[in-house]
Amino acid sequence: CGGKPEDERIVKTLGRIKHKIVVLSGKGGVGKSTVSANIAMALAQAGKQVGLLDVDIHGPSIPRLLSLQDAKPHIEPDHMEPVPYSKNLWVMSLGFLIPDKDTAVIWRGPMKLGLIKQFVRDVSWGDLDYLVTDCPPGTGDEPLTALQTFGPQAHAVIVTTPQGVAVDDVRRSVTFCRQLGNPILGIVENMSGFVCPSCKAVHNIFNSGGGEALAKEMGVNFLGRIPMDPEVVRSGDEGFALMKVQAESATALAFKKVVEPI
Numbered sequence: 001c002g003g004k005p006e007d008e009r010i011v012k013t014l015g016r017i018k019h020k021i022v023v024l025s026g027k028g029g030v031g032k033s034t035v036s037a038n039i040a041m042a043l044a045q046a047g048k049q050v051g052l053l054d055v056d057i058h059g060p061s062i063p064r065l066l067s068l069q070d071a072k073p074h075i076e077p078d079h080m081e082p083v084p085y086s087k088n089l090w091v092m093s094l095g096f097l098i099p100d101k102d103t104a105v106i107w108r109g110p111m112k113l114g115l116i117k118q119f120v121r122d123v124s125w126g127d128l129d130y131l132v133t134d135c136p137p138g139t140g141d142e143p144l145t146a147l148q149t150f151g152p153q154a155h156a157v158i159v160t161t162p163q164g165v166a167v168d169d170v171r172r173s174v175t176f177c178r179q180l181g182n183p184i185l186g187i188v189e190n191m192s193g194f195v196c197p198s199c200k201a202v203h204n205i206f207n208s209g210g211g212e213a214l215a216k217e218m219g220v221n222f223l224g225r226i227p228m229d230p231e232v233v234r235s236g237d238e239g240f241a242l243m244k245v246q247a248e249s250a251t252a253l254a255f256k257k258v259v260e261p262i
């Protein structure tokens with residue numbers, strides 16, 4: 001009643017998505033994209049219908065992580081089909097739309113806002129159990145637009161590493177979500193402990209537990225720890241799905257555990 005037609009379309013699309021999950025981190029390089037991709041895969045492996053949306057406009061890394069660099073979404077005049085990764089996991093990223101991976105995307109706030117809204121409004125996500133959105137680090141335009149487009153029903157997952165400096169950044173992400181009125185599903189501590197390449201056991205060579213301590217202090221759920229695993233780097237570089245190829249590894253099991261409460 002009186003709403004703009006494009007906004008009505010967003011409402012309609014969102015009405016078909018049961019859970020909207022937005023993955024945030026206080027700073028770059030903590031493994032947010034890796035965690036987003038693996039959370040989406042773990043949910044898909046659990047039999048859910050899952051969409052994975054990459055709104056990292058300046059550095060979209062989801063296509064590479066899933067070995068979908070050459071994929072192109074099917075584009076119709078009034079909508080776009082997301083790229084299928086498996087029978088129940090679909091992906092959309094600006095990386096699919098820019099001509100080559102070396103192209104720098106120079107966009108200002110309002111253009112980013114338009115693109116993110118378009119990714120929700122014009123992509124035929126269909127009926128999904130989960131839409132997992134990978135945001136660039138920090139609390140800038142993209143996470144703000146993503147959370148505002150999804151509204152208060154979007155739940156945040158915050159990724160950190162165990163080091164104190166990353167933990168400080170998490171406080172900002174927690175405050176950001178609280179100011180916007182978005183519930184926080186919990187904190188994931190990534191690169192927590194090290195998977196020995198020969199014996200495959202997880203060793204705590206650096207401090208771990210910083211994320212858990214912070215979660216407790218800030219009254220946020222702790223979703224779990226993902227170890228530092230050379231196989232995660234290899235799977236990211238080569239685009240193979242660790243969740244599929246090494247489904248019983250300590251790291252894959254850690255991702256499965258992280259999605260249990262989600």
Ligand code: ADP
Binds near residue numbers: 228230233
């Ligand atoms: P972000 O999205 O936070 O910038 P990425 O997901 O791109 O971070 O990860 C940054 C780098 O760290 C990548 O090379 C990735 O393979 C590596 N990485 C992420 N998580 C892990 C992990 N658990 N073990 C080992 N390497 C990891």
